[in-house]
Amino acid sequence: MSASRTARERVRAELIREITDIARRHLATEGATGLSLRAVAREMGMVSSAIYRYFPSRDDLLTALIIDGYNALGEAAEKADAACARDDYTGRWLAVCHAIRGWALAHPHEYALLYGSPVPGYRAPEDTIAPAARDTAVYGRILADANTAGRLVPPAILPEPPAIIAPDAEAIRMLIPGVSDDVITRAVTAWTGLFGMVSFELFGQFVGTIDHRAEFFEHNMTGLARLLGLPA
Amino acid sequence: MSASRTARERVRAELIREITDIARRHLATEGATGLSLRAVAREMGMVSSAIYRYFPSRDDLLTALIIDGYNALGEAAEKADAACARDDYTGRWLAVCHAIRGWALAHPHEYALLYGSPVPGYRAPEDTIAPAARDTAVYGRILADANTAGRLVPPAILPEPPAIIAPDAEAIRMLIPGVSDDVITRAVTAWTGLFGMVSFELFGQFVGTIDHRAEFFEHNMTGLARLLGLPA
DNA sequence: TATCGTCAAGAGCAGTGCTCTCGAATTCTG
DNA sequence: CAGAATTCGAGAGCACTGCTCTTGACGATA
Structure with missing residues (x-):
């Protein structure tokens, strides 16, 4: 009985995948506010109301795309990190920086959905929290690795952090x-x-001032690495 | 004849001001995508089509709000800077940081309009460039003042910037x-x-991790001041 | 085979940006 | 000052949106 049941579920899962694929394509070209359930349905040869069998609201479709986005970005960061020598901590940091910037430039609307202004009226549900931490987990691992190896030596140019932020830390x-x-x-x-620089570049704040953005980015990320205490 | 001419123009200017005021209120509560010309017209007791006499399109109204936003933010930065002793360069930098963060927290939707994801289909016209540079002008003046006073001594922990970014510099x-x-x-x-931190806070990236945001912000901006070479 | 849940389709509601036309008011001109 | 020209508000209408509800058909289950 589970065979027939999964048969139904399978076509359902397939349809959900097709909807999100088309929606992601629309998102990539039109942006978040240009994402229309009716347009997706039209492209699928469906009537608009049928979409609501699979996504109860536009926000639910948006949530699915956000989760996919976080995962894609996290995976890009993971792959960039994995391609480096484990003890090249600065190289790993820079690789992750470039991976995030590269992904953002390749998927500007998706990046905007993750790190740009929140979509009005949309409240991120719990499901988005775990995938959102995927890239920061990579980042944290690099710093932790460098620290345990004794290669994290922050330059003594900063004051001590105030005690009140201890719980946050x-x-x-x-x-x-x-x-x-x-x-x-x-x-x-x-x-x-890192994200400030990527967002500034992507959201047009550098237009007219900074042209060699990759080099500027590379240099600034190297500077942040030094501030972190990563080896030169 | 210019009297009667300005009579018409005056009521026109007054109406434009009233429209932008209502629009800004709607923007503050509903956000950019929730800003509706029809709703504004309704509140003015006007029919929707009449609004188009004053703003040819929704984007034009948005542009007016963006320019107002840049000016308000720039003015906040200017005032914060002006309230400091001229030779307290670190204090001026921190004051501007807090002014920008404070304005952003007080006007989240307007901040999102300026520094968040660009509104899809909207292309910022030339008119927005000058007001957009108002806060950076304040920032640049602080650094230039500190530099000419010989109080800008960046710690030698960074590599030299690559020659290719010279034209951007x-x-x-x-x-x-x-x-x-x-x-x-x-x-x-x-x-x-600075803007990366403000955006992260405003767009919800700190939810669940950082609670003492003002203190965290203050400490981090102090750290950036040290990296800049501003005096302790 | 009969039943029951799932599904696509269609109509419809309230809202949007925007365009057009049509009178009325106002301003400019002869 | 009278007529022409311009400006303006109102209304209807188009194409679109998210979303809801009902109807009828299909397919899995007992």
């Missing part, structure tokens, strides 16, 4: 075990700096 | 006259780091 330490609060605040600085 | 030097290419790349790092 404790939470972040789950991703970067073994490091000091000082390293954790530096890690947040570098991480936000 | 030259363009940016218009905002921060007199500084080296090295300082310019650091300035970009700090500036993108």
